[in-house]
């Protein structure tokens with residue numbers, strides 16, 4: 664991470680297991696699929712990676728320190744709402760969110776049809792323009808846990824600047 668001219672970058676990543684009997688919610692979009700992601704919250708791997716990127720940039724710990732997975736208040740929590748709370752937290756620390764970019768690694772299902780809705784949900788949660796949010800997807804060519812469809816991962820970077 665860097666702090667030149669008030670600029671900060673942060674990096675986040677998250678992984679959740681794919682299991683039967685759960686909803687698949689990514690970037691606030693409920694995607695029809697035979698499996699969903701397991702977690703204490705709605706397990707929205709993309710919102711969690713973006714949240715951790717933002718918290719990294721302000722040296723604010725991580726999503727688990729803000730929203731402990733031992734707290735029943737966050738059971739099945741809407742992670743877009745958690746993300747908006749993270750956005751408010753970084754603004755309260757005196758930072759402006761300039762840019763977000765993220766990658767989802769999933770063998771299936773296709774994310775491309777939902778990419779724009781994901782970008783809009785994240786942008787709205789963070790009160791930034793949709794042009795400031797990038798979301799991409801990749802398979803892992805059937806390699807690793809994502810490739811075996813045992814789980815889905817997401818990574819994100821965030822660029823922030825100090826206000827004033």
Ligand SMILES: Nc1ccn([C@@H]2O[C@H](COP(=O)(O)O)[C@@H](O)[C@H]2O)c(=O)n1
Nearest residue numbers: 769770771772773774775800801802803
């Ligand atoms: N779950 C996914 C994975 C990929 N995509 C889209 O397909 C393109 C090709 O993926 P490769 O892993 O073969 O490079 C990728 O660029 C995405 O546009 C997707 O929508 N959902």
Ligand SMILES: C[C@@]1(CO)OP(=O)(O)OP(=O)(O)OC[C@H]1O
Nearest residue numbers: 702703704726727730731732737
């Ligand atoms: C989001 C939280 C909320 O309790 O729960 P999980 O859905 O388990 O997700 P994780 O990525 O493990 O982050 C921890 C928690 O903050």
